[in-house]
Amino acid sequence: MFFAAHEVSEVSKELPSLIISWRPVAVVLFPMVASLLVLLAASKIKRFAGFMAALVGIVTFLLVLSLYPLVRHGIIEFHYSNLMSMGLLFRVDLLSFIFAFLVSLCWMLVLIYASAYMSIEEQPVLYFCFSLLTLGSCLGVVLTGDLVSLFLFFELLTFSSYVLVINRLNREALAAGLFTLYMGVAGGLVLLFGIFYLYSAVGTVELAPLMEKLAATPGISPAVIFTCFFIGFGIKAGVIPLHLWMPKAYAASPAVVNALSSGAMIKAGIYGVLRILMLVLTPSSLEMKELFSFSISTGYLVMWLGLLTMVAGAVMALMQGNIFKLLAYSSISQMGYVITGLGAGAYLFGAEEAMGFSGAVLHSFNHTLFKTAFFLIAGIIFYRTGEVELKKLGGLWKKMPLVTVFFILSVLAIAGIPGFNGYISKTLIHDALLEAQHHFGGLDLYIAEKFFLIGSALTFCYYLKFFQGVFLGPGPEKEYFKRKVPWLLYIPLFVLLLFVLAIGLYPNFFVEKFVLASTNVFTFDHHSIEHIAGFHFFDPHPVEAALQVLILALAIYLPLNKWKLFERSAPRWMSVENLVFAPVARVTFKFLCRFGVSMDGSVNNFYFSLGDNFLRFCRYVGSFDRGLDKFYMTSSHTALQFLEKSRQFDDALNEAYERTGFTARDLADRTTRFDGALNRAYEITSEAARRMADRTMQLDEALDRTYERTGEAAMRMADRAMQLDQVLDKTYERTGEAAKRIADRTGQLDSALDRGYEKAGASTKHLLQKGAALDEGAGKPDREEYAVSGSKAKRPSYNPLEWNIRNINFDSLLLALMLGLVIFILFYFTRGLTGL
Numbered sequence: 001m002f003f004a005a006h007e008v009s010e011v012s013k014e015l016p017s018l019i020i021s022w023r024p025v026a027v028v029l030f031p032m033v034a035s036l037l038v039l040l041a042a043s044k045i046k047r048f049a050g051f052m053a054a055l056v057g058i059v060t061f062l063l064v065l066s067l068y069p070l071v072r073h074g075i076i077e078f079h080y081s082n083l084m085s086m087g088l089l090f091r092v093d094l095l096s097f098i099f100a101f102l103v104s105l106c107w108m109l110v111l112i113y114a115s116a117y118m119s120i121e122e123q124p125v126l127y128f129c130f131s132l133l134t135l136g137s138c139l140g141v142v143l144t145g146d147l148v149s150l151f152l153f154f155e156l157l158t159f160s161s162y163v164l165v166i167n168r169l170n171r172e173a174l175a176a177g178l179f180t181l182y183m184g185v186a187g188g189l190v191l192l193f194g195i196f197y198l199y200s201a202v203g204t205v206e207l208a209p210l211m212e213k214l215a216a217t218p219g220i221s222p223a224v225i226f227t228c229f230f231i232g233f234g235i236k237a238g239v240i241p242l243h244l245w246m247p248k249a250y251a252a253s254p255a256v257v258n259a260l261s262s263g264a265m266i267k268a269g270i271y272g273v274l275r276i277l278m279l280v281l282t283p284s285s286l287e288m289k290e291l292f293s294f295s296i297s298t299g300y301l302v303m304w305l306g307l308l309t310m311v312a313g314a315v316m317a318l319m320q321g322n323i324f325k326l327l328a329y330s331s332i333s334q335m336g337y338v339i340t341g342l343g344a345g346a347y348l349f350g351a352e353e354a355m356g357f358s359g360a361v362l363h364s365f366n367h368t369l370f371k372t373a374f375f376l377i378a379g380i381i382f383y384r385t386g387e388v389e390l391k392k393l394g395g396l397w398k399k400m401p402l403v404t405v406f407f408i409l410s411v412l413a414i415a416g417i418p419g420f421n422g423y424i425s426k427t428l429i430h431d432a433l434l435e436a437q438h439h440f441g442g443l444d445l446y447i448a449e450k451f452f453l454i455g456s457a458l459t460f461c462y463y464l465k466f467f468q469g470v471f472l473g474p475g476p477e478k479e480y481f482k483r484k485v486p487w488l489l490y491i492p493l494f495v496l497l498l499f500v501l502a503i504g505l506y507p508n509f510f511v512e513k514f515v516l517a518s519t520n521v522f523t524f525d526h527h528s529i530e531h532i533a534g535f536h537f538f539d540p541h542p543v544e545a546a547l548q549v550l551i552l553a554l555a556i557y558l559p560l561n562k563w564k565l566f567e568r569s570a571p572r573w574m575s576v577e578n579l580v581f582a583p584v585a586r587v588t589f590k591f592l593c594r595f596g597v598s599m600d601g602s603v604n605n606f607y608f609s610l611g612d613n614f615l616r617f618c619r620y621v622g623s624f625d626r627g628l629d630k631f632y633m634t635s636s637h638t639a640l641q642f643l644e645k646s647r648q649f650d651d652a653l654n655e656a657y658e659r660t661g662f663t664a665r666d667l668a669d670r671t672t673r674f675d676g677a678l679n680r681a682y683e684i685t686s687e688a689a690r691r692m693a694d695r696t697m698q699l700d701e702a703l704d705r706t707y708e709r710t711g712e713a714a715m716r717m718a719d720r721a722m723q724l725d726q727v728l729d730k731t732y733e734r735t736g737e738a739a740k741r742i743a744d745r746t747g748q749l750d751s752a753l754d755r756g757y758e759k760a761g762a763s764t765k766h767l768l769q770k771g772a773a774l775d776e777g778a779g780k781p782d783r784e785e786y787a788v789s790g791s792k793a794k795r796p797s798y799n800p801l802e803w804n805i806r807n808i809n810f811d812s813l814l815l816a817l818m819l820g821l822v823i824f825i826l827f828y829f830t831r832g833l834t835g836l
Helices: 005-013 023-042 046-065 094-120 124-142 147-165 171-202 211-216 222-237 245-252 255-280 289-318 323-347 353-385 401-414 421-440 443-470 491-505 507-521 526-532 540-562 576-652 655-778 783-789 800-835
Strands: 017-020 074-080 088-092
Touching: 023 046, 023 074, 023 088, 023 124, 046 094, 046 124, 088 094, 088 147, 094 124, 094 255, 094 353, 094 491, 094 507, 124 147, 124 255, 147 171, 147 222, 147 255, 171 211, 171 222, 171 245, 211 222, 211 289, 222 255, 222 289, 222 323, 245 255, 245 323, 255 289, 255 323, 255 353, 289 323, 289 443, 323 353, 323 421, 323 443, 353 401, 353 421, 353 491, 353 507, 353 526, 401 421, 401 443, 401 491, 421 443, 421 491, 421 507, 421 540, 443 540, 491 507, 507 526, 576 655, 655 800
Parallel strands: 017 074
Antiparallel strands: 074 088
């Protein structure tokens, strides 16, 4: 039976007990260790890699399920205090369990699917190994209890998923993987700065309400903290304008990688935004209403970012001709629903916050179900046809009716048709917007609700485009189908659609048993929880809103499709990358270049001014020394005059004063020696100062020469790189021309051989007919008549056996010529590759 409203509110107010258990550690470490075992086993027998990975996915899912009996009664926690300085904290509440459940479910089904699908890809072992490593990282993100532990697994998720993106190891995959890695690392650095900033403010990094401590710390801005966390997690979640990596990565990756990324990995970003916005940056009590002002204002901004992401992603999806790019922008748009729900929930703190929270969490789960199904369906289409472009597909409903049924059910789910799971979560998010409009009023919230309806209608439109391009239209040729689809590819779709129908038909069970029960760790008003408990999803008003979206979608799609506007691709300038990031990058590059030039000029000016100052100092010391010399010369001249007068006076004195004269003379000599020593000291000091000034000028000249040589070397390297690129281009052109000439000559030789065989056959047939005619005309005389008569009449000298031997010799000659031609081609291309 379902919870009653009163029972749910009482459960939400209970303080959960703490359970110490190692099970979260086992859930995270098991797939990581198993990835190494799969790699070792695959090095021996490659065909077992898919089976082992699927088995590990099933066991991991069962381990996650084993957490539920414990998490129903409290919070599971396990702390490694000796790891690094802060330790590694695992903490599992019911919200963590929900995300771990959807991650492990998605991974298990995709791994079962991939065990058959990866036979058409070139790197199956690499995929299975790093898929399990990524699974452990993603589970680590949602099962940790502090921001440092979450950051470690978040970064490990970034690097392990990079290997999945580049699975095909072609140029497109490597470029997309590198771009994804750059954005992931940049987001991780911003996230790490936010963690350090938060820790410096409150002294803790736990996932708990911290707004009281932030408010008590002067000089700390919660806006800076939230911006850092939103950028770090928003890149992984694909929030516009941080979504640039998703279309590139999805177009270059196999379908099984995209299914994991869209179904599970981007939920790590959603989980981080949810925890920060609705838990960390909130107070621990509803009574502190003034501390909710930041969450309310931030929720308003996040709500509009979600609406922008939802509508812009849907518009871009309508302009795509590649099914994987269309699904990539669809994932971006669907993440806009979740962000809108989170923003609306935060905006309604103290009123109906549980409405937005429940819609966001449930839509995250629903998105995993139907978007994983879409990527698996796209994988089956590619497996069967080898095509991903809508203009090259069509008419598949006749050859693939089961896939068509799966696709239609998934479209009904994501479009929000009553009876399917998408309708439930979209109804909650839509009602959260209506509640915001009811509580706060204003034209902006009215527009926000209409934006939501337009985004929902556009969702149905781009899946109508998908359906029309792939399943409708004329049937393809027989050569169009390359492979038969294994039955194993259909099993995950059955399971996913069972969940889709179960949630759509019994929504209150899932909402009350799981979503509302997970609110006991949040600061939610119990009246908002009571409003969700026993919610009437199939009342006329939500059903009417769903029908309005359907009618609006048809009103948009039918005329635009008739005018063939959906066949046009978006112009290159119409993207965030070209409108925002490219100009910012150019301005930044120019600024850095100018800064470097100004910095170099400043350094040169500093050295020049330093040399001038030293020269002025030396001149000052020299002038001071000359002044001292003049002073001492004047003093000594005066002293000599005084001594001369003293001598004259001493001569007149008696012998008693004679000793005084000798003492004065000795004192004068010592004064003279002291003056000479001072003069030498000043000369040495002046020379040292001059040498220092000269060396300073030499150092400055050497630095200038070094800068000039470095610049010349950089220009030479750039010229050589351009020359190498031109040589490579010429080599590729010559190789292509040579290959074309060889192909033309081979075709000519083959045509000549065919004509030769035809002529030889005709000649043989003519000779045989002529011999038969001679036999009939001459009759059949026996051997004795020929012997007796000794007639000179002769039969034709044609011998078929002899002709066949000659023909065989001619074929041998042709085979030898062909063998020589093959050896020449191999030698030519080998020499061309060696030359490169």
